Amino acid sequence: MKTLELRNLAKTYFDPYAGSHVTAVHDVSLDVQQGDFVSVVGPSGCGKTTILNMVAGFIPHSGGEILLNGKAISGPGPERGVVFQSFALFPWKTVLDNVGFGPKMRGVPKAERDRIAHEYLELAGLSHAANRYPNELSGGMQQRVGVVRALANNPEVLLMDEPFASVDAQTRMTLQEELTRIWQERRPTVIFITHDVAEAVFLANRVVVLSKGRVLDEVEVALPRPRVWDDLIEDETFKRLSAHVLHMVRSA
Amino acid sequence: MQRDVSALQPRWLTRGLASAGGAAMFVAPLLALVLIWAIAVPLFDINPRVFPSVAAVAGAAMESIRDGSLIEHIGASLLRVGLGTLIGIVTAVPLGIAMGVSPAVSTFLTPLFRFFSVLAGIAWIPIATLWFGYGFGAIIFVIFNAVFFVVAYNTLLGVSTIPLTLRNAAASLGAGRWALLTEVLLPGALPNIVTGIRTGLGFAWRGLIAAEMIATNVGLGYMLFVARDFYRTEVIILGMIVIGAIWLLIDRLLLVPLERSTIERWGMVRRA
Ligand SMILES: Nc1ncnc2c1ncn2[C@@H]1O[C@H](COP(=O)(O)OP(=O)(O)OP(=O)(O)O)[C@@H](O)[C@H]1O
Ligand SMILES: [Mg+2]
Numbered sequence: 001m002k003t004l005e006l007r008n009l010a011k012t013y014f015d016p017y018a019g020s021h022v023t024a025v026h027d028v029s030l031d032v033q034q035g036d037f038v039s040v041v042g043p044s045g046c047g048k049t050t051i052l053n054m055v056a057g058f059i060p061h062s063g064g065e066i067l068l069n070g071k072a073i074s075g076p077g078p079e080r081g082v083v084f085q086s087f088a089l090f091p092w093k094t095v096l097d098n099v100g101f102g103p104k105m106r107g108v109p110k111a112e113r114d115r116i117a118h119e120y121l122e123l124a125g126l127s128h129a130a131n132r133y134p135n136e137l138s139g140g141m142q143q144r145v146g147v148v149r150a151l152a153n154n155p156e157v158l159l160m161d162e163p164f165a166s167v168d169a170q171t172r173m174t175l176q177e178e179l180t181r182i183w184q185e186r187r188p189t190v191i192f193i194t195h196d197v198a199e200a201v202f203l204a205n206r207v208v209v210l211s212k213g214r215v216l217d218e219v220e221v222a223l224p225r226p227r228v229w230d231d232l233i234e235d236e237t238f239k240r241l242s243a244h245v246l247h248m249v250r251s252a
Numbered sequence: 253m254q255r256d257v258s259a260l261q262p263r264w265l266t267r268g269l270a271s272a273g274g275a276a277m278f279v280a281p282l283l284a285l286v287l288i289w290a291i292a293v294p295l296f297d298i299n300p301r302v303f304p305s306v307a308a309v310a311g312a313a314m315e316s317i318r319d320g321s322l323i324e325h326i327g328a329s330l331l332r333v334g335l336g337t338l339i340g341i342v343t344a345v346p347l348g349i350a351m352g353v354s355p356a357v358s359t360f361l362t363p364l365f366r367f368f369s370v371l372a373g374i375a376w377i378p379i380a381t382l383w384f385g386y387g388f389g390a391i392i393f394v395i396f397n398a399v400f401f402v403v404a405y406n407t408l409l410g411v412s413t414i415p416l417t418l419r420n421a422a423a424s425l426g427a428g429r430w431a432l433l434t435e436v437l438l439p440g441a442l443p444n445i446v447t448g449i450r451t452g453l454g455f456a457w458r459g460l461i462a463a464e465m466i467a468t469n470v471g472l473g474y475m476l477f478v479a480r481d482f483y484r485t486e487v488i489i490l491g492m493i494v495i496g497a498i499w500l501l502i503d504r505l506l507l508v509p510l511e512r513s514t515i516e517r518w519g520m521v522r523r524a
Pocket of ligand 1: 013014015022023024042043044045046047048049050051195
């Protein structure tokens with residue numbers, strides 16, 4: 001079943017300093033099935049963040065359509081959860097209250113949303129940090145909170161914009177493995193944006209390659225799950241797919 | 253050694269000793285000043301009309317406590333400053349938030365608010381007495397506007413520096429307008445609001461003393477002003493000590509803990 005459809009999506013920015021228009025997204029069409037995991041890769045400036053911000057409803061699109069379960073979206077909404085590169089945790093809320101924020105907005109009573117938040121913190125191995133404030137956590141821990149905060153709200157689609165770009169390489173690999181594990185357990189629909197080709201292939205069922213605001217190609221990733229780096233790093237299929245995608249991105 | 257001891261002490265005791273130590277460090281220079289004063293006045297045989305002795309001020313303190321006049325002046329001043337500040341905060345914070353939400357509006361209003369922040373307090377006394385007459389109204393107005401412009405300006409600044417991603421995060425988690433206000437904008441601007449209140453209250457306290465010299469017949473400012481007419485330097489100095497001491501108490505017992513319990517705990521830096 002199709003959850004999310006992008007139909008000929010386009011975005012033109014007005015640059016007030018240059019006094020001219022910049023077309024960041026020309027024509028992007030994409031179907032995402034329910035429970036699918038799609039990575040979007042492309043060189044810097046190809047319009048990845050712009051697409052995600054339009055789907056999230058943070059900025060309006062200038063052309064085409066964004067349909068969620070057949071209905072056009074308008075503005076941000078809880079059915080589209082977002083994980084930010086900068087984590088975007090509320091510094092004045094404890095970890096527990098950050099994760100419980102979505103349920104709170106739905107009117108879930110305190111005891112119940114604390115239970116939900118604890119459940120998701122356990123999923124991320126963060127039960128011990130429930131009563132801490134975000135500034136007391138490492139970057140990796142903060143982004144784990146960012147991921148489960150979005151998940152705890154049961155969104156139809158999870159939108160992630162380079163969520164692991166600002167943590168160190170070892171932590172990033174752990175977070176990637178955790179994300180595939182959580183995805184297998186909960187089966188959220190995910191759009192994952194990155195410019196790291198290996199990351200895109202490691203995580204996704206399908207990799208969409210963007211170039212200059214257009215879809216260049218889509219690559220199916222039929223690697224078995226669960227996926228762990230120790231296995232995949234030597235895997236021939238993984239290496240071949242990664243090389244193929246990398247080649248496309250570099251020539252894009 | 254130091255370490256071993258603190259490891260054995262319960263936490264509240266360690267913390268209690270630390271804050272007692274902090275208080276001692278804070279009081280010591282003040283006591284040193286009193287000591288110098290106690291020595292200097294008899295040493296140089298200073299005329300009490302120029303500067304009173306410690307004993308004379310202590311006597312004035314005892315007397316004014318006994319006859320109830322000191323409490324009456326303090327009460328009147330605190331009531332005015334409390335009321336004016338409350339009205340100032342309650343009006344300035346919502347206005348500051350409403351204005352801070354729109355970058356265009358906040359850019360437009362920032363110079364105005366800076367202008368009025370500088371004028372806050374004392375400069376308004378003459379016009380306030382023309383508008384409200386001599387008395388309660390004029391004084392409350394002076395305090396109100398000392399607090400209002402500074403708090404509104406800082407709130408506006410605080411809201412406009414909240415990262416857009418935090419607002420987006422809240423919206424994508426289902427926050428509506430009201431939740432955005434109470435869950436994001438207000439706590440996000442709190443570091444600046446507290447800074448604004450601290451600065452504004454400082455202006456208000458000085459404005460109050462000045463206004464009370466002109467526009468009323470009770471209060472600490474009035475107490476100083478009347479004592480001057482009778483050359484009672486010991487009452488003037490007593491009043492000055494009380495004014496300074498009350499401000500230090502308000503700041504350290506009210507404002508500093510407020511900052512600690514929120515901003516420092518959250519790891520937020522004030523962006524003044
Ligand atoms: N607010 C804006 N105003 C004007 N131009 C913009 C704006 N945001 C993005 N652009 C332009 O649109 C293009 C696409 O930007 P976008 O941020 O979507 O790229 P990206 O693929 O996410 O890049 P990166 O990998 O570096 O994050 C770029 O040329 C950028 O300069
Ligand atoms: Mg980007």
